[in-house]
């Protein structure tokens with residue numbers, strides 16, 4: 422079973438569909454949980470700062486994907502390792518592509534269990550997933 426919890430401000434239906442689709446690119450159909458949420462910090466001026474990021478909790482077999490809150494520009498995907506011949510840095514068009522990239526990266530770490538956890542391969546998985554997603558939604 423794949424358990425998906427949406428603690429973000431985006432619609433649960435769409436979150437679930439995107440997560441399942443992304444896991445599907447790596448043939449993951451069970452044995453994992455995914456939590457989608459925001460990382461928000463209030464600044465001293467009462468504004469919100471938010472950024473994307475994720476991690477994979479090996480012990481709990483859980484991916485946590487933090488995407489930016491609605492109304493804020495998505496980030497570029499910047500690979501963990503910036504060596505020549507590895508994953509390029511690429512633009513993420515919206516929160517959906519952010520989610521796809523983050524889940525694909527962390528799902529690769531799930532597949533890499535029990536290690537070694539190769540960041541370059543996880544970044545490539547993110548890049549591929551976003552490419553597939555664009556092809557699938559065109």
Ligand SMILES: [Zn+2]
Nearest residue numbers: 526530540543
């Ligand atoms: Zn990683």
